[in-house]
Amino acid sequence: MKPYDYLIVGAGLFGAVFAHEARSKGKRCLVIDRRDHIAGNVYTQQVEGINVHRYGAHIFHTNSKEVWNYVGRFAEFNRYTNSPVANYHGQIYNLPFNMNTFNKMWGVVTPAEAKAEIQRQRDAAGITQPKNLEEQAISLVGTDIYEKLIKGYTAKQWGRPCDQLPAFIIRRLPVRFTYDDNYFNALYQGIPNGGYTAMVERMLEGVEVRLGVDYLQEKAQLDALADRVIYTGAIDAYFGYQLGALEYRSVRFETEVLDTDNYQGNAVVNYTDAETPYTRIIEHKHFEFGTQPKTVISREYSAEWKVGDEPYYPVNDDKNSALYARYQALAGEEKKVRFGGRLGEYRYYDMDKVIESALAAAREELA
Ligand SMILES: Cc1cc2nc3c(=O)[nH]c(=O)nc-3n(C[C@H](O)[C@H](O)[C@H](O)COP(=O)(O)OP(=O)(O)OC[C@H]3O[C@@H](n4cnc5c(N)ncnc54)[C@H](O)[C@@H]3O)c2cc1C
Numbered sequence: 001m002k003p004y005d006y007l008i009v010g011a012g013l014f015g016a017v018f019a020h021e022a023r024s025k026g027k028r029c030l031v032i033d034r035r036d037h038i039a040g041n042v043y044t045q046q047v048e049g050i051n052v053h054r055y056g057a058h059i060f061h062t063n064s065k066e067v068w069n070y071v072g073r074f075a076e077f078n079r080y081t082n083s084p085v086a087n088y089h090g091q092i093y094n095l096p097f098n099m100n101t102f103n104k105m106w107g108v109v110t111p112a113e114a115k116a117e118i119q120r121q122r123d124a125a126g127i128t129q130p131k132n133l134e135e136q137a138i139s140l141v142g143t144d145i146y147e148k149l150i151k152g153y154t155a156k157q158w159g160r161p162c163d164q165l166p167a168f169i170i171r172r173l174p175v176r177f178t179y180d181d182n183y184f185n186a187l188y189q190g191i192p193n194g195g196y197t198a199m200v201e202r203m204l205e206g207v208e209v210r211l212g213v214d215y216l217q218e219k220a221q222l223d224a225l226a227d228r229v230i231y232t233g234a235i236d237a238y239f240g241y242q243l244g245a246l247e248y249r250s251v252r253f254e255t256e257v258l259d260t261d262n263y264q265g266n267a268v269v270n271y272t273d274a275e276t277p278y279t280r281i282i283e284h285k286h287f288e289f290g291t292q293p294k295t296v297i298s299r300e301y302s303a304e305w306k307v308g309d310e311p312y313y314p315v316n317d318d319k320n321s322a323l324y325a326r327y328q329a330l331a332g333e334e335k336k337v338r339f340g341g342r343l344g345e346y347r348y349y350d351m352d353k354v355i356e357s358a359l360a361a362a363r364e365e366l367a
Contacts, residue, residue, distance in 0.1 A: 004030045004225050006365075009215040010232030012040020013351055014341035014358045016203040018230050021362035029207050030225060034214040037197070038204060040232075041342075042351060044195035048257055048294045050285045051195035056251060056300070056312070057268060057282045058196060061186035062352035068188040070355060075199035077190030080287055083181040084268035084280075088148045095270065096183055097145060098176040105144055111177035118142045118175075136167035141175060152274035157302045158249075191287045223336070228365070232341035234311065235327045241307070243326050246346055247319075248311035250303040254278075255296060263295050277301060314346050338365065 006022050008015045011033040019029045037043050042058050044051040059082045062068055071077070086093040094100035102114040121142025130136035133154065137146040150170075155161050158169075182189075192199045215222055216237060223229065231238060236246045267286035271278060278299040285295055305311060314320065324346045331339050340361050342349045349357065 002224070002226055004028045004227075006030070006228050006230060007032070007215075007222055007226035008230045008232075009033075010040060010230075010341060010343075011035075011038040011200070011204065011209060011211070012232055012341060013042060013200070013354050014232045014344075014361075015040070015230065016200045017355050017358035018340070018362050018365075019207045020203045021359065022366060023207050025366045027366070031204065031207055031209045032213040032215060032222070033209070033211055034233075036211050038209060038211070039197045039200040042196040042200070044197045046195070047255075047296050049292045050290055050294075050296050051197075051288060052255065052284045052296050052298070053196075053282065053287070054253075055310070056253070057280075057284075057287070058191075058351065059184070059189065059287075060191065060351055061184040061189040062350075063187050064352055064356065065188075067352045067355050070359070071192070071199065074202040075192030075194065077188075078193055078288060080191045080267075080289075081189055082183040082268065083266070084183060084270055085266055086149050086153075086270045086272045088152075088272045091148075093149060093272075094181045095149075096174040096176060096181075097141060097149070098181060099179040100181060101145070101149075105148070114177060118145075130167045132163045132167055133165035133169055134162040136170055137162065137173070140170070140173050149272045151272075152276075153270060153272040153279060155274060156277075156279050159302065159304060193288065195288075227336075229337040230361070230365075231337050231339050232344045234343040235324070235331060235339055235346055238337075238339075239327060239330055243330075244323060245307050246323055246327070247315040248305040248309075249313040249315060250305035250309045251312050252301040252303045254299040254301070256298075258295050258297060260295055261291075261293055263297055311343065314342075314348055316347070320346075 005027040006029045008019050008029055008031045011031050015031055019031050022029050041055040043054050045054050084095045086095055093104050102108050106117050108114045108117055118141060122139055125138045125143060127135045127139045130139050137150045151162055158165055264281060264283050267283055268280060270280050278301050280300045282298045283295055285292055338361060339345060341354060
């Protein structure tokens with residue numbers, strides 16, 4: 001008999017939820033992660049008493065009552081509501097585009113006035129068949145919003161000017177004709193008090209965890225320990241990149257402690273001009289209404305990705321989707337292994353969706 005029923009590769013949300021479910025069904029689990037911490041990309045690290053989102057700002061939001069109740073078992077959530085602002089050459093606009101944005105931009109007061117102004121700018125641009133992202137954006141929200149709030153930001157995000165990006169990237173844009181600055185439409189939203197790491201720690205209570213262990217470097221020995229493997233690492237890495245590497249977009253963070261209690265007055269400020277090299281500044285304490293004497297900020301730079309860099313956003317274009325389908329076919333042959341999570345399935349998952357997916361995997365495995 002092997003010492004474990006399940007070897008779970010990755011202590012991120014997928015791995016932690018799966019491990020929790022398996023343990024509660026009496027399964028013997030070993031969780032490993034090659035990083036020196038648990039929680040994967042939702043990891044929060046305490047700096048100056050502030051929970052810093054090391055791999056990018058994470059705001060929990062969901063429409064699923066089941067998921068909301070589930071996470072509520074491991075953490076109490078605060079009332080944080082994501083309301084980012086855009087800074088365009090020192091002028092502040094509310095996001096997502098809503099009546100506050102239109103009022104600041106044009107002085108309009110009623111939804112009818114805002115709609116009329118957008119329509120006037122659309123008509124003036126005369127675009128009927130948008131050929132690229134620039135034309136698509138102008139045809140959706142008019143020239144002013146495009147020029148001040150979309151053009152520079154999107155170009156920085158993708159590393160290319162908007163007239164060289166495909167229109168489909170912004171098929172729709174969130175536009176609201178109410179004075180509502182809540183970025184998400186979700187029914188439930190918040191940040192776990194005490195940070196995500198503490199929440200994942202509670203999920204992993206009673207489960208053996210080994211950190212600093214790279215599965216792919218000790219695969220044979222680790223496989224011998226368990227009957228089944230739940231693998232949440234990158235699918236192409238699992239197969240030694242034998243069909244080529246799947247592509248990602250990456251993000252680089254520059255994090256700084258500042259000797260002030262409040263740097264920018266909001267958790268998220270987007271810099272929408274082209275000249276500022278970063279896309280956003282995150283001030284972490286505002287996620288938890290922090291009153292610490294200092295503050296921690298992270299400047300986010302969008303970055304090209306190469307093998308070895310931290311993979312963030314999968315590039316789900318035709319080329320990469322086709323390559324992933326070929327890896328998926330190989331994965332189907334690995335009878336002992338289940339691939340899950342954002343890297344194992346090469347898809348962008350919000351946290352609630354990755355939890356749903358791990359719960360579904362656990363139901364199947366443990367039936
Ligand atoms: C910049 C950014 C911001 C985001 N913001 C939000 C947000 O605001 N709201 C939201 O709902 N979602 C957000 N997300 C999505 C969220 O991060 C994911 O849903 C979640 O992290 C996915 O969890 P996971 O377990 O699939 O993957 P991960 O958290 O990546 O966990 C996988 C783990 O596997 C480990 N691993 C990989 N290979 C190996 C190996 N060979 N051996 C051992 N261990 C290995 C990794 O070290 C990692 O810890 C954001 C994502 C990004 C990129």
